[in-house]
Amino acid sequence: MPETMLDRDPIYLFLCHLEWRKHRRIAAYHELLAALDDHDPAIRKLAEDLIRRGSLYPRTREEHLKISAATMQHSGNE
Numbered sequence: 001m002p003e004t005m006l007d008r009d010p011i012y013l014f015l016c017h018l019e020w021r022k023h024r025r026i027a028a029y030h031e032l033l034a035a036l037d038d039h040d041p042a043i044r045k046l047a048e049d050l051i052r053r054g055s056l057y058p059r060t061r062e063e064h065l066k067i068s069a070a071t072m073q074h075s076g077n078e
Contacts, residue, residue: 008035013046015028032047033047
């Protein structure tokens with residue numbers, strides 16, 4: 001997803017939530033995290049609620065390390 005996107009779609013964020021929850025797709029989790037900094041307070045609240053709902057946190061230590069490594073790699077590319 002391009003970083004220049006100004007308006008996030010709530011349905012898209014919900015789909016990211018489902019992708020993370022069911023398939024553990026890191027890109028979907030990153031979209032939810034990025035939405036926490038959105039200019040729209042309603043989108044920020046939605047992202048926070050979706051992250052908190054349904055045990056979205058990494059299940060295992062290995063999964064946590066994988067997400068951390070991907071986040072560090074993503075941050076280094078900016």
